[in-house]
Amino acid sequence: MSELRQEAEAIAEQFSDHLDVDADEVEERLENLVNEYRVPLDEARRSVTNSYLEDAGMERDELGRGGSESVLVDEIDEDEQWVDLRVTLVDLWEPRSDSISQVGLLGDESGTIKFVAFETSDLPELTEGQAYELSNVVTDEYEGSYSVKLNRTTQITEIDEEIEVGDNADTVEGALVDIQSGSGLIKRCPEDDCTRVLQNGRCSEHGQVEGEFDLRIKGVLDDGETVTEVIFDREATEKLTGMGLEEAKDMAMDALDTTVVAEEMADDVLGRYYRVTGPTFGRYVLVDEMEDPGAVDVESALIEARSI
Amino acid sequence: MSQSAPTREVARRVFASEFNDAGYTFTESDDERAPVYALLPTGESSNRVFFVGTLTEKEDVGEDSEYWRGRIVDPTGTFFVYAGQYQPEAASKLRDLEPPAYVAVVGKPRTYETDDGTVRVSVRPESITEVDAATRDRWVAETATRTIERVAAFDDDGNEYARMAREEYDLDPQTYKAAALSALEDLDEGDELAGDAADEDRADGDTAGDATDPAGTPEP
Numbered sequence: 463m464s465e466l467r468q469e470a471e472a473i474a475e476q477f478s479d480h481l482d483v484d485a486d487e488v489e490e491r492l493e494n495l496v497n498e499y500r501v502p503l504d505e506a507r508r509s510v511t512n513s514y515l516e517d518a519g520m521e522r523d524e525l526g527r528g529g530s531e532s533v534l535v536d537e538i539d540e541d542e543q544w545v546d547l548r549v550t551l552v553d554l555w556e557p558r559s560d561s562i563s564q565v566g567l568l569g570d571e572s573g574t575i576k577f578v579a580f581e582t583s584d585l586p587e588l589t590e591g592q593a594y595e596l597s598n599v600v601t602d603e604y605e606g607s608y609s610v611k612l613n614r615t616t617q618i619t620e621i622d623e624e625i626e627v628g629d630n631a632d633t634v635e636g637a638l639v640d641i642q643s644g645s646g647l648i649k650r651c652p653e654d655d656c657t658r659v660l661q662n663g664r665c666s667e668h669g670q671v672e673g674e675f676d677l678r679i680k681g682v683l684d685d686g687e688t689v690t691e692v693i694f695d696r697e698a699t700e701k702l703t704g705m706g707l708e709e710a711k712d713m714a715m716d717a718l719d720t721t722v723v724a725e726e727m728a729d730d731v732l733g734r735y736y737r738v739t740g741p742t743f744g745r746y747v748l749v750d751e752m753e754d755p756g757a758v759d760v761e762s763a764l765i766e767a768r769s770i
Numbered sequence: 771m772s773q774s775a776p777t778r779e780v781a782r783r784v785f786a787s788e789f790n791d792a793g794y795t796f797t798e799s800d801d802e803r804a805p806v807y808a809l810l811p812t813g814e815s816s817n818r819v820f821f822v823g824t825l826t827e828k829e830d831v832g833e834d835s836e837y838w839r840g841r842i843v844d845p846t847g848t849f850f851v852y853a854g855q856y857q858p859e860a861a862s863k864l865r866d867l868e869p870p871a872y873v874a875v876v877g878k879p880r881t882y883e884t885d886d887g888t889v890r891v892s893v894r895p896e897s898i899t900e901v902d903a904a905t906r907d908r909w910v911a912e913t914a915t916r917t918i919e920r921v922a923a924f925d926d927d928g929n930e931y932a933r934m935a936r937e938e939y940d941l942d943p944q945t946y947k948a949a950a951l952s953a954l955e956d957l958d959e960g961d962e963l964a965g966d967a968a969d970e971d972r973a974d975g976d977t978a979g980d981a982t983d984p985a986g987t988p989e990p
Contacts, residue, residue, distance in 0.1 A: 635908075637820050639781050639876045640896070684820060686783040686916050732898040733822065734873025735908050744878075757904050760957045763911040765956055770915075770922045 465582060465613075466492050467508050472615035473514070475530060475544050480518040504584075504614065529579055533597050536572030536630060538610070540600055541603040547596045547610070550625045551588045556655070564588060568596075568610070573630030573741070574608035583614045594620040632747055634692065635683035635737040635755060645680050646714075646724025647710045649673025677707050679727060680746075683736065691746050692738055698749040702736075703727045775812035781876055783913040784810055785953065786847035788946045789819065793881055793889035795936040808879035808902065812920035813932030813939040819893065821849060822874045822901060822909035828864050838864035838896075842873060845910060845953035850892040851875060860895035867900060874901045874909070910957055914950040921947040 470489035477483045488510060495506035515521070530544035538545065550573055554566040564587065566580040577599070579585050588594065597617045599610040612618075645657055651658045651665035652674050658665050660673045679694040679702065700706050703725065705713075714720040740750040784792075791811050797804040798815075807815040823844040831839050837854040838861050853860035860877075867873065875897040884890060921943045924932045935941070 482922075566906050586784060637781070637874070639818075639820055640778075682778060684781045686912065687780060687822070689778045689780055728897065729899060731878065731896050733901050734905055755908065758908040758911045758957075760907070760911055760954065764958055767915055767951060768916050770918045 465503070465580075468498065468611075468613050469503065469543075469615065470601065471600075472544065472613065473511055475598075476541035476615070477514050477518065478513075480520060481490050481514060483514060492518065507614070516575045531702045534572035535568065535570050535575040535610075536628070538601050538608045540739040541601060541608075543601045544598055545601060545610070547599060548593070548594075548621070548625060549596065550593045550627055551590050552627055554588075554590050564652060566590075569625070569627030571626050573628045577612060578609060583612060584615070585614075585616060586614055586618055588618070593623050593625045595621050605744070629750075630741045631739050631750065633737060633739045634683050634685075634690045634747055635735070636690065637682040637733060637735050638681050638731050639689075639733075640722060641728045641732060642680040642681040642682070642691075644680060646727055647707075647714050647720045648676055648678060650676050673712055675706075675707060677710055677723075679703075679724075679731070681731075683738065692740075692749055693746045694749045694752070698752060699727075700750060703730050774866050775821075779805060779817040779836055781818040782810065782814060782816040783909070783916040784812075784819055784821070785818065785913055785917060785946070785949060786821075786823070786842075786844045786849045787949050788812060788846075788917065789849065789879070790847060791939070791941055792816065792879065792891050794934075795879075796934075797882055808881065809931060809938060810920070811935050811939050812943045812946050813916060813924050813929055813935045814920050815931050816879055817876055818896075819878065820874070820876050820909075821893075821913070822906045823849060823873065824906075825867055825869045825871050825873045827869055828867065828990070830865075835862060836865070840864050840867075840873075842875060843912075845956055846949045849875070850890075850953050851877065851895050852880075852892055853895050853898075857895055860898045863898040867898075872901050872903060872906045873988075874899050874905060907957055911951055914954040917950040921950075 467485070467489055470492055471485045471486045474483045474485040491510050492506050495501040495509060496503055501509070530546050532546040535547060542698045547568065547570065549568040549570045552567040552569040554564060557563070561581055562578055563581045563585070566577060567574050588694050596612065598615045599612050602609045602611050649660040649663070650673055651660060651668055651671050653665070653668045653671065656665065656667055658667060660671065663670060663673065665671050677696040677699045679699050681692050681694065683690045683692055694702055697709065710723045713726065714723055734736065735755050736752055737755050738747060738749045738752045740748045783869050788811055792808040794809045795806050797806055797807060805817045810816050821842070821844060823842040826843050827841045829839050831837050832854060835855050837852065840851040842849040842851055842854050842930050851866055855861070875893060875895050877893040878898045880892050880894045882892070920973055924943045926932070
């Protein structure tokens, strides 16, 4: 979505309760001012907004939160929606592009969501750990994951309140049917803030580096209807397999081969049933908790089966 | 979402008696590398299966190189698993395992036609691991539920694979439901040892000759 289009939709949205304005019309007027008359965008926005205010017989401060809906981050499941959030800034990340002023993670009691703010929007800087009311942010979707974009019309209000951040935890149960490559004893890039897994001793960002050993399992849980990819970090892997990092290193050293570790682990865990709980990140559930579902309750299975 | 990762095929839960009847295979596109599905007679496509049973026999049936055949028994019949040089991990697992043992298998359905024109269905394993009785019981309960669910949906409008099953097979899905229920009831009786022994007898009766028929051996 172009920035003009974003602005136009924001304006149309703000007036949606008062006037019959559609975003195409707003965009056309903005475009005319910006492209034809070389008016700076925020001046154009002001001017267009004013003219609609006049049409509606409204004062500027009556234009509050427009039509955007107040939602929890976990409820966001559609692209390009205008929403309001009450969130804590959980984490700030390093922007990968000069056009981005801030990028990171926002959270409320329902979970967390990525946010992006652009340089061109001229927004005040957000501070880690601070709670905010953000009105007029736009949802975005990429490969099934949602994020929100702050924009020029976003109103940022600091609020003096603790917002507890939930963990979007999902629980998945199934048989562990596969252990993917990149599991077992792996090496990670030792550069600051880079934890990429090395491929043949190379980090995709930093090239040839002396890696640091770590344990993890990338596995697939399958319940016969759906498959879920899960990642066990070092702690979860140790709990799952009973094998610690030192033991794994010794084993690899003896065999002069790191792949024996994943093979040994596969022997212990493939084909067993597990129930895991953790946040979803992209396609993966990151395992926080894991349990063996134990003995099956045959009686209730029988009752269920007879009722189908 | 144009370049989403290719989706992994789900591992269907199916008892041996139904699996061995799934001799019809098909693809969903003309692409040379399109996945091949076995059609389950209860109306479902199956490119992968997961099952747990008792490995009762294993034998190296290869001529030039090792080619292992395992018989894995569930409450309804016997799965035949073949692993050779292209499944080195599964093959070495079969070499090492001492029957009887509970094993969990993830694998792909394979069909082959014998000289007399009979279609046999076997499993090309992706992994074989030794597991415990609790895992086996959970699988039996889960597979019974899934089977009964498929049979219940068999007459649903728009059940494409059920329609295909009606066209390709002359098999009554209710028999699989009955087998699934009886497997669950056996579990419920809780007498595992007696139950397993009876199951093996029954399985041997059903599939007599399969194991020893060399014509039944697929190419590695």
